Amino acid sequence: MILNTAIQACEIMLSIAVLIGFYRLAKGPTAVDRIIAFDLIVLTIVAFTALLSIEEGTEHFLELILVISLLGFFGTIALIKAMGATENTEEVE
Template identity: 35%
Template sequence: MTPQALVMYAIVASMHVVGLAMLLALVRLVRGPSVPDRILALDTLFVAAIAQLVLFGMYLGTAVYFEAALIIAMLGFVGTVVLSKYVLRRDIVE
């Protein structure tokens, strides 16, 4: 088995594990007992989506997916901050 094939198998296995993590985060997002749990699940889902895009970019050998992962990271950060601020103060704009 060549090293390239071993790396591809590792990437595919990692994509499956990250997919399972996304499924579990989605379950927590839907069933979360409280709003902070759901915000945390949404943030976890963003991080897992970023990991999935990076792994998919590595699998295909293209850099387009890395740029998409950066955009999702920025949107996820802003979304988490806005939702957390809304939960704490019930107002987004001060």
Template identity: 40%
Template structure:
């Protein structure tokens, strides 16, 4: 099981790395939040792969709560940026 999921895991890590590059590069604050949002979605898949590899379903709950919290975070950050940035 662990071996067969190696390829999807590596591609997910690659996706994560590219989104992370945008997170550090910006240039605007909104770009960083966009990158953060994408990172979250990629991380959900990462958590599901972790759940499969470890065989522990509790990671699915982690993924769900993580998705919920980051959604709220992105909304709050955007509302702030509407008035704040520049």
């Protein structure tokens, strides 16, 4: 009973964190703010999935957590590479 209430409270807080991340992703004045917001969103989705796994009492979500983490990591690397490519073209001009 107490565990379910704690998990639900954590899920609400993580949902708020995702909304804040989406706000910063859309509003962020710099590209670095957007990359950090993207990492925040990925991390909270991983945490939400882990909470869901605990709530259901199953280990079937662990593969999903791994896939989401890898996609978030490679997405961050791709965004950084894209930022570096645009900065290099600005210096040439």
